[in-house]
Amino acid sequence: MTHDASLAEDKLAVAETIYHYALGIDTKDFDLYRSIFADEVEIDFSSYEGSSVVEPSLLAGDQWVRRVQPLFVGLAATQHTMTNPLAVIDGDSATCRM
Template identity: 65%
Template sequence: MSVEDQLAVAETVYRYATGIDTRDFELYRSIFAPEVAIDFSSYSDREPATVTAEAWVASVLPLFCGLDATQHSMTNPLVEVDGDGARCRMYMQAHHVHRPDDPTSWFTIGGFYDDTLVRSADGPAGWLITGVTLTVLWRRGDADIMVAAAADGRDVLGGSGS
């Protein structure tokens, strides 16, 4: 396992946060394999599923377009590379702001992501994410702002979600 591979895998996962927080959904899409296994069941009632990357990105657009700001901080990458496959655990805090002037409309979660990746020349850093599992360890604030933000985002997007 080379240091270069370890850094490239971590960089791919960091681009997850950058794409969301800057609303660069082209960048966000670029880090995923054509199909991706998503498991956010520790956050919501959504069942784990394998979906196309396009469907995944389209599903998060309303939420993140409806929030005024987000900051996903990712730290302590633990990377394991085995040939053309890799795993990465990245600790995270995700701060969501629906209305900047109203701290009661903020919601933060903390925990970690466990990602699986495959080596690919199509990835900006040479790797693509094939699976994302979010484990939420704690929550602070009002989770209901996420529903309101998604509704606002659907309005911004013209009701289509994409």
């Protein structure tokens, strides 16, 4: 496989991870939602307007899903729209802006 093909596959994998985030939360498939997170996640709402959180926090992936789940189970529907993922691949690491 060429470097360009490998890079394209990596970028597609990042985009699909983001799409699985939206699909998991919107369909309340919390196993799918959990599958996209590492065993430890850094959660940062410090830039969210109105948030009292000033520092990022580290949580277990399972703990994060347990915190999020009650926010969505009572909702009839949600629709997360994920557009224009711009992934940057650096070896075994990737970042993505949307």
